[in-house]
Amino acid sequence: MPANKPQYQLTAPICLFLLGVAISQTLRYTAFNSNSYSNNSVVVAQTSPKPAPQEIVQAGEVRALPGKLDTIPVFNSNSPEWIKTEGILLSTFPSNGKKVPAAHLNFPFEGRFDLFAHHYTHTPKDLQTLYLGVILHNPSKQPVTVDVLQAASYLLQDAPFVTLAPYIENNDGKAYSGPGNRAVSDVLRGIRQADFPAKLVIPPGQSRMLLNHPIPVKNLEKPVNGRSSFMRLRSTGKVYTASLAMFAKKNPDSSDRAPTLTEWQALLNSGNFAGPRDKTPTPPNATGGALIYGRVAGVSQGSQWQALLTDNSKDQTLTIPQRGKAISYTLDTLKGGRLGSGQIQTAKMLVRYPDTAYEAHGNYGVEYNLRLPLSNTTNQTQKVSVTLETPLKEDKLSQGGLRFRKPSLDFPFFRGTVRLRYADDQGQQKTRYIHLWHRTGQVLEPLVQVTLPRASKRMVQVDLIYPPDSTPPQVLSVRTL
Known part of the structure; x- marks a missing residue:
């Protein structure tokens, strides 16, 4: 993978974690000859203080994903x-x-x-x-x-x-x-x-x-x-x-x-329903209480989402961001996890059982085809990276940008293979399959990095089928390094 690391704007931790000094006690018992006497001694070991986690707010813009789901029905059996x-x-x-x-x-x-x-x-x-x-x-x-x-x-x-490692070349599956x-x-x-x-x-x-x-x-x-x-x-x-x-x-x-x-x-x-039944989901009109998405059992609408990621709907190019900043497109957003985009991408249910999910939260099995017509409008050669990543889940951006964390939370939020298609810096067409294993909030190396000469363009395409046992939302970020 390219050696360049993503550039972020650092902020102080925002009262998410209050960590004190971790003290562990180890009991060590020393037994002496019972004919004389016995004594139990206690040894207290103090560990070094753990550093407070560092929260990182990404500088740049978050955009809703262009396009929409198609209308192909999906027999969706997960409950x-x-x-x-x-x-x-x-x-x-x-x-x-x-x-x-x-x-x-x-x-x-x-x-x-x-x-x-x-x-x-x-x-x-x-x-x-x-x-x-x-x-x-x-x-x-x-x-x-x-x-x-x-x-x-x-x-x-x-x-x-x-x-697994965050990135594994996976052409052999x-x-x-x-x-x-x-x-x-x-x-x-x-x-x-x-x-x-x-x-x-x-x-x-x-x-x-x-x-x-x-x-x-x-x-x-x-x-x-x-x-x-x-x-x-x-x-x-x-x-x-x-x-x-x-x-x-x-x-x-x-x-x-x-x-x-x-x-x-x-x-x-x-026969009757198989059991046991999963948790009943929160109704869409609920205004309080815990948000329970529920498991899906029904027919959802939408098998594929095709998107051309451009500056606006009338343009055919994506102008790369300023150096050190990013443009991030949201993926698989859902209620309570729109990342400030205002967009919900989850597939609607055409029919469903009353005790199962109201929408196909997670869009398991939905294929995303994302084309990025990168354009360097500056007078200098620029290095540009494309990264699929999982910021901390939010509905609205509480800090004005996507939030990441060092160290990341120790839970895998995305486990799956993506396909990359692009021309490398030598002009050779490449098709690569890369397996990703990412924790939530993890700061990651880019999927791919390309060098754009001044006033040049380059198409990069990212395809993935959203994998089961992953947790939305994610973003696809373009950075100028």
């Missing part, structure tokens, strides 16, 4: 996140003929749509294997073909949450932290895993399984596992879709087997 009892996770089937009508949202898909299913399980009864099923139904009198454009599904055991991170990274590369068909033909009035995959916990060091699946699909006709959770059935020799299509259909028709 309950942790499953203990089998049942219906999300069904867009009609409610007629179903034992629990409220579990069915009556929303047919046709043409392009995405599918996202992200669930975990832990310590199930007798360490049974939980299966995650996705069923598609053709209600028409003609065959329907569903093209599986890209698809990936990973277990937590195959993509564990691990601490071998850097990941979490199953959702790994799945959307595959789809960003255009991959369809081998166990998914290129096409799924559904006869008239019949159903087919798109996914019938296990989430095993037996023989794991800890009985915790999960599965994250992400697909881009295209249907030639209307299809209803449902995600379901069912424990493995038994073979005659007591070994586990996957549920059959008939068994999945029986659960769909006669």
